[in-house]
Amino acid sequence: MSRTALRICPLCEATCGLTLTIEGTEVTGARGDRDDVFSKGFICPKGAAFGAVDADPDRLRTPLVRRDGVLREATWEEAFDAVAAGLRAVVERDGPDSVGIVLGNPNVHTMAGALYPPVLIAGLRTRSLFTASTVDQMPKHVSSGLLYGDANAIPVPDLDRTAHLLLIGANPLESNGSLCTAPDFPGRLKALKARGGTLTVVDPRRTRTARLADRHIAIRPGTDALLLAAIAHTLFEEDLADPGELTAHLQGLGELRDALRDFTPEAVAGACDVDAGTIRTLARELAAAPTAAVYGRIGSCTVPHGTLASWLVDVCTLLAGNLDRPGGALFPQAATDRTPRPAGPGHGFALGRWRSRVSGHPEAKGELPLSALAEEIDTVTDEGTPVRALIAVAANPVLSAPDGDRLDKALDSLEFMVSVDPYLNETSRHAHVVLPPPPPSQSPHHDFAFNTLAVRNQVRYTRPAVPLEPGRMAETEIMARLVLAATGLHGTDPAAVDDMVIGQTLGKAVTEAHSPVHGRDPRELAAQLTGVSGPERRLDMMLRLGPYGDGFGARPDGLTLDRLLAHPHGIDLGPLASRLPQPLKTVSGKVELLPEPIAGDLPRLREALRERPDGLVLVGRRHLRSNNSWMHNVPALTGGSNRCTLHIHPDDAERLGVRDGAPVRLKGAGGEVTAPAEVTDAVRPGVVSLPHGWGHDRPGTRLGHASGDPGVNVNQLLDGRALDPLSGNAVLNGVPVEVSPVAETISALT
Numbered sequence: 076m077s078r079t080a081l082r083i084c085p086l087c088e089a090t091c092g093l094t095l096t097i098e099g100t101e102v103t104g105a106r107g108d109r110d111d112v113f114s115k116g117f118i119c120p121k122g123a124a125f126g127a128v129d130a131d132p133d134r135l136r137t138p139l140v141r142r143d144g145v146l147r148e149a150t151w152e153e154a155f156d157a158v159a160a161g162l163r164a165v166v167e168r169d170g171p172d173s174v175g176i177v178l179g180n181p182n183v184h185t186m187a188g189a190l191y192p193p194v195l196i197a198g199l200r201t202r203s204l205f206t207a208s209t210v211d212q213m214p215k216h217v218s219s220g221l222l223y224g225d226a227n228a229i230p231v232p233d234l235d236r237t238a239h240l241l242l243i244g245a246n247p248l249e250s251n252g253s254l255c256t257a258p259d260f261p262g263r264l265k266a267l268k269a270r271g272g273t274l275t276v277v278d279p280r281r282t283r284t285a286r287l288a289d290r291h292i293a294i295r296p297g298t299d300a301l302l303l304a305a306i307a308h309t310l311f312e313e314d315l316a317d318p319g320e321l322t323a324h325l326q327g328l329g330e331l332r333d334a335l336r337d338f339t340p341e342a343v344a345g346a347c348d349v350d351a352g353t354i355r356t357l358a359r360e361l362a363a364a365p366t367a368a369v370y371g372r373i374g375s376c377t378v379p380h381g382t383l384a385s386w387l388v389d390v391c392t393l394l395a396g397n398l399d400r401p402g403g404a405l406f407p408q409a410a411t412d413r414t415p416r417p418a419g420p421g422h423g424f425a426l427g428r429w430r431s432r433v434s435g436h437p438e439a440k441g442e443l444p445l446s447a448l449a450e451e452i453d454t455v456t457d458e459g460t461p462v463r464a465l466i467a468v469a470a471n472p473v474l475s476a477p478d479g480d481r482l483d484k485a486l487d488s489l490e491f492m493v494s495v496d497p498y499l500n501e502t503s504r505h506a507h508v509v510l511p512p513p514p515p516s517q518s519p520h521h522d523f524a525f526n527t528l529a530v531r532n533q534v535r536y537t538r539p540a541v542p543l544e545p546g547r548m549a550e551t552e553i554m555a556r557l558v559l560a561a562t563g564l565h566g567t568d569p570a571a572v573d574d575m576v577i578g579q580t581l582g583k584a585v586t587e588a589h590s591p592v593h594g595r596d597p598r599e600l601a602a603q604l605t606g607v608s609g610p611e612r613r614l615d616m617m618l619r620l621g622p623y624g625d626g627f628g629a630r631p632d633g634l635t636l637d638r639l640l641a642h643p644h645g646i647d648l649g650p651l652a653s654r655l656p657q658p659l660k661t662v663s664g665k666v667e668l669l670p671e672p673i674a675g676d677l678p679r680l681r682e683a684l685r686e687r688p689d690g691l692v693l694v695g696r697r698h699l700r701s702n703n704s705w706m707h708n709v710p711a712l713t714g715g716s717n718r719c720t721l722h723i724h725p726d727d728a729e730r731l732g733v734r735d736g737a738p739v740r741l742k743g744a745g746g747e748v749t750a751p752a753e754v755t756d757a758v759r760p761g762v763v764s765l766p767h768g769w770g771h772d773r774p775g776t777r778l779g780h781a782s783g784d785p786g787v788n789v790n791q792l793l794d795g796r797a798l799d800p801l802s803g804n805a806v807l808n809g810v811p812v813e814v815s816p817v818a819e820t821i822s823a824l825t
């Protein structure tokens with residue numbers, strides 16, 4: 076007898092609502108939920124494979140504990156005893172910074188990943204925090220922090236109402252969107268064109284998104300900041316810069332104009348390989364469109380000037396009069412956002428409050444660069460102790476960070492490591508304890524992070540579609556117990572973690588004059604919370620304190636968990652609306668257009684005007700059926716065009732003697748890999764492309780399917796030294812590489 080259950084898809088940032096078919100406890104089918112208020116029935120091949128992802132036989136079912144050098148199945152009690160003993164020994168001897176925390180991308184796709192890592196980091200008081208953000212979007216956080224005073228205040232393009240969209244380094248037809256949550260992103264782009272709007276794509280590859288565009292500009296990788304600076308320059312020069320009603324909330328407009336004076340279209344044309352006339356046209360189109368937005372993503376972030384490019388994305392939108400305006404780029408308002416405070420000056424955003432021990436990289440948003448993790452473990456200096464123990468949550472940095480070989484060795488040298496991971500993968504195989512969360516069907520879901528980036532305000536929550544299998548532990552309980560084990564409270568009831576957070580949050584809310592619960596008794600408020608678990612009570616609290624909440628009775632029609640549960644397909648909260656100046660937390664209370672760190676980095680961009688790399692450079696590639704390193708073990712999501720091949724332009728292939736399908740050797744600063752060539756004019760001459768997340772050929776993993784077609788680890792070509800200095804983000808695109816056919820190399824040696 077089959078039944079259906081609703082589940083928000085956790086497999087990418089689009090957060091589609093799914094209707095799962097369930098037989099017994101097994102998910103046997105998935106289709107788009109047509110009644111979902113946001114996704115309206117959209118589903119992609121990953122979502123359709125939800126059942127296969129969920130039922131992967133290689134998922135771990137019980138904890139593993141290393142004994143006599145071998146990972147063996149253990150009880151949860153044994154596992155947490157080992158975690159507490161391993162972590163506390165290091166903390167008590169060497170201090171909290173000697174325990175590193177690594178958070179991987181899937182954290183953002185689970186409730187546990189949103190609710191417990193902040194408590195873990197605060198409780199442990201370690202400054203050795205590394206996350207996937209510094210191999211991805213940290214430049215955007217830093218630019219938002221500097222512009223708006225809040226690293227999480229990220230404006231998103233108003234996809235459904237804009238008349239003109241300029242996409243830079245983004246390929247949403249494959250990624251389904253990132254830092255812009257939009258189910259059916261491809262359909263929304265097609266709708267833009269159908270209503271007479273225009274789409275311009277800037278990308279060194281002719282991606283599926285680029286093929287949809289009215290104009291595709293095959294820029295030289297890594298030069299987006301120069302192109303954007305020239306667009307901004309042109310807007311000023313041709314008197315097209317008009318921030319409109321926002322002008323009253325800006326600081327530094329004149330200084331910005333002066334700072335960009337050198338970046339004329341003619342000056343940047345050679346470096347970008349985009350002619351000056353085209354750059355002027357881009358600026359004029361942006362200014363002339365009734366509404367327009369600029370959207371930059373991974374290709375514009377993972378480059379040497381990632382923060383400047385991210386800053387200029389917003390600057391160009393703003394100068395063209397489209398920031399915080401319907402049809403332009405707007406700040407979403409999520410249901411679990413904190414109670415909005417009145418507009419006014421804030422504390423601002425600080426960079427470099429501490430530095431990494433070995434290379435002195437400044438922290439950004441409380442994080443050190445993931446690129447520096449290996450050296451923070453394997454290098455002894457006079458500055459403090461190395462990282463001696465590691466907590467990895469849904470993280471596989473051996474594949475996602477530069478120079479996996481070095482990190483692989485460094486992890487092996489750790490005194491203690493615990494991984495929260497469903498797989499024994501290239502990273503968790505080093506752990507002393509592996510704590511496996513249940514499959515997604517057995518977990519509740521609410522998108523705390525992605526709703527703050529959604530193109531429409533809405534709220535949805537799904538309870539577990541399938542009961543927790545016997546012997547499993549809920550991911551939220553695993554994380555709560557991990558917090559207790561790491562902070563010296565092992566053995567305490569894990570509910571204490573949620574109770575503590577609830578007590579602290581309500582205790583603070585009642586002291587805030589703008590809060591709907593100002594002056595009330597926090598214990599009386601806590602007693603009102605509903606939900607069948609600690610995480611549900613926390614969700615109820617956040618909804619009720621949030622911008623649409625019932626304020627614990629102050630606004631009787633407002634949101635509560637009970638009300639959300641009564642709407643299983645979600646509640647639509649309306650289109651995005653203008654919000655400035657309320658979200659600003661800068662010291663001035665204004666949008667600070669030319670903050671000092673940005674001004675200080677512009678001379679480096681000026682130097683880039685002269686750069687003309689003459690060799691090949693490498694860029695990444697995304698496939699619709701993949702998401703980083705964690706979906707290569709599902710047969711339904713691999714094969715076909717989702718292969719680890721090197722895209723190379725026919726001209727370059729001919730010049731180098733590379734044949735289609737033949738193996739080629741790539742050499743970079745960090746090492747060498749060999750991959751089959753795929754000769755295609757979808758990449759521009761001078762550029763080669765290899766996807767990331769592959770390289771499943773290390774021993775000791777339990778990834779039966781992935782290890783059969785392992786691919787190669789593109790990050791092995793990097794040595795980890797190339798970073799965007801403001802954000803600490805790794806440079807993954809525009810990386811110089813040497814390419815040679817393998818056969819030629821062998822014959823040269825013989």
Ligand code: SF4
Binds near residue numbers: 088089122251259
């Ligand atoms: S687009 Fe993303 S969220 Fe939607 S079904 Fe596909 S993987 Fe899931």
